[in-house]
Amino acid sequence: MKRILYEDLETALKAREAKIAVLGQGYIGLPTSLLMARAGFTVYGFDVNRNLIDELSRGETRLKQEKGIAELLDDLKERNYFPTEDLSELYESDVVLIAVPTPKGRDGPNLSMVLSALESALKVVRRGGLIVIESTLPPGTFYDLIIPTVESSGLEVGKDIYLAYCPERALPGKLLQELVQNFRIIGVVDEKSGILAKTLYESFVEGGIEIVDPLTAEMVKLVENSYRDVNIAFANEVARMCEVLGVDVRKVRELANKHPRVNMLIPGIGVGGSCLTKDPWFLFWASQERGYRPNLIKRARELNAEMPFHYAGILDELVRQLRGGRSGVIAVLGSTYKGDVPDPRESPVEPFVKELVKRGHAVKVYDPLVRSSFGGEYVPDISEAVKDADSIAFVTDHTEFKMLDLRKLRKAVKKDGPVILFDGRLLFEPEEAEEAGFIYISVGRPYTILERSLVTIED
Ligand SMILES: NC(=O)c1ccc[n+]([C@@H]2O[C@H](COP(=O)([O-])OP(=O)(O)OC[C@H]3O[C@@H](n4cnc5c(N)ncnc54)[C@H](O)[C@@H]3O)[C@@H](O)[C@H]2O)c1
Structure with missing residues (x-):
């Protein structure tokens, strides 16, 4: 040869x-x-x-x-x-x-x-x-x-x-x-x-x-994604603190970011994608095996993974409060892990939807880019998805959602009674949603205060 x-x-x-x-x-x-x-x-x-x-x-x-x-x-x-x-x-x-x-x-x-x-x-x-x-x-x-x-x-x-x-x-x-x-x-x-x-x-x-050398190349790839994950986790941690301390994370972030050396990311219902959800673990396991346990990276990953469950729990509670203890219809808008990205792999919307379904709600999922519905019912049209909703949950920051006219969206809900808008990506201003006729709750905002203002409908 x-x-x-x-x-x-x-x-x-x-x-x-x-x-x-x-x-x-x-x-x-x-x-x-x-x-x-x-x-x-x-x-x-x-x-x-x-x-x-x-x-x-x-x-x-x-x-x-x-x-x-x-x-x-x-x-x-x-x-x-x-x-x-x-x-x-x-x-x-x-x-x-x-x-x-x-x-x-x-x-x-x-x-x-x-x-x-x-x-x-x-x-x-x-x-x-x-x-x-x-x-x-x-x-x-x-x-x-x-x-x-x-x-x-x-x-x-x-x-x-x-x-x-x-x-x-x-x-x-x-x-x-x-x-x-x-x-x-x-x-x-x-x-x-x-x-x-x-x-x-x-x-x-x-x-x-x-x-x-190959080890440096291996490290760089994983450090990049772990850096993103830790930074998002920091924003999520601040959001969770704001919820219990009674502050709106929007304002806190806006003002903190005016400092020349602060650049806090936007908190949200979680982190997804095939890489960000596994790369920090690859780094964690490899380092732990060799004698150093990178707890920050581990905790960041866990915190980000908890987020969809945390908000599914809050939404479940509020919808039931609104409906005298009964479950309701929840329209979930977005299923991909990131706005305008046609990739649903490892999306935090998956555990969010599954948890809501597990808790007995009828979940309708609409996404303009993919048909994944994670155990909810996929509805190819946004008006159809929200028609019977007790709550509308925005969980992906697609441009299409940011451009929505909330007044029109509220009118597309044909069911009588109050409707909760859950903003899982901080897409809207609270006033804008409330003026459109929604009860507005979001990541990083003290929902317990809002809870008190909810109208409870008895059977
Ligand atoms: N998708 C991303 O965004 C992204 C970004 C950066 C890095 N990566 C990395 O790139 C790699 C590939 O990821 P992907 O997203 O393209 O995966 P993918 O699942 O989209 O595609 C992988 C393909 O490999 C095929 N396959 C499995 N075993 C095979 C084999 N023995 N021989 C030939 N084909 C085989 C599968 O059938 C599948 O079609 C992964 O290690 C991933 O972590 C992915």
Whole structure:
């Protein structure tokens, strides 16, 4: 067999003539495949999910709300991009990129899919080829698990095979834009792997690239998300304090943020998304195992996870108070984890809805971007969703909701009697909601005071 030299691969990458296999065609793998195909490479998009590959082969994508993806798929399919579930089509790939899930297990990360994909990568990559892992790795995984797995197949990293970790940090809703514009970090243990990986990413990344050791790359990815989680938790902690102390968090935040060195985030009913809800745990477990327990990160994660239950409990209590102890109809507006982002994964709306359903309420869910309803009833029209509502809960900060005329919304409720507007994302001013005819409650506002002003309807 022809021995392919390192220089050959660098030349092939520069000329964009390499054969690339991408394992995993989800949120990250598909757009990354398409960007490399657009850059001129021949890209095989492999996935173990046959339905997904069938759809892609027909030119259909589950990411149609992501700007530009459907068009790129249409343009590149069967030209530079080939979706497949047949591993044999990937044989002798010059580059294999791994973008499979790394979910959180009960007490630790679940790396089974990464290891299984790595096994596939080792079968299909050519000798002297490059393997890049984009899936999130807990700190220490590259050194302790990835390199030993690769070398146990008889290949020496930096000589027979090149290996890099390039953690992905793109935001659903802006995937193509961020995959191109974000600054990239690439973790490697040898210089040649760094040069090859950088050459590959330079074909489509415009935001800059820095080569570091893999442990630093693993840490950076997780620190970024933990930073966000801790900062949101701080805002949520202030909101919870305001509720019991009798202050409105809006005013507190507004005035505190006038200080030149304060930038408090907006509190809300919780934090979601596939990364923010697991990355702090990856950091926590890895550090704890090695002797330091990062309690701040743990407590922040727990606090954020408690938020949807806390507000479901309050809403349950207030609706029952309003209805003489009976459960009611609650319209939940929004199901994605973030405004204008078409991704419902790990959304805090899920536990919020489930808790309300568990407590006996009829929950109707409307979201303009996705159809997830988490055990509530999905209603595709906002007027229909609120028609019989005793309460309307805003739980996602979609632009569509911020633009709503609350007077019109109040009129869309056809049921007699008071209606509670629960503002889980601080989208409205209390006065505006009250003038429209709602009983207004929100995150970070002393609901106990409002409780007293509620009109109780007896049977
Ligand atoms: N989605 C995001 O916003 C985001 C952002 C940054 C980082 N990440 C990370 O990127 C990685 C991928 O996430 P995603 O959101 O694209 O996941 P996803 O669930 O959207 O897609 C992963 C795909 O991998 C496939 N798969 C599973 N095992 C496989 C295997 N052995 N071989 C081939 N395919 C396999 C699945 O069928 C699925 O289609 C994860 O580690 C995640 O933490 C995701």
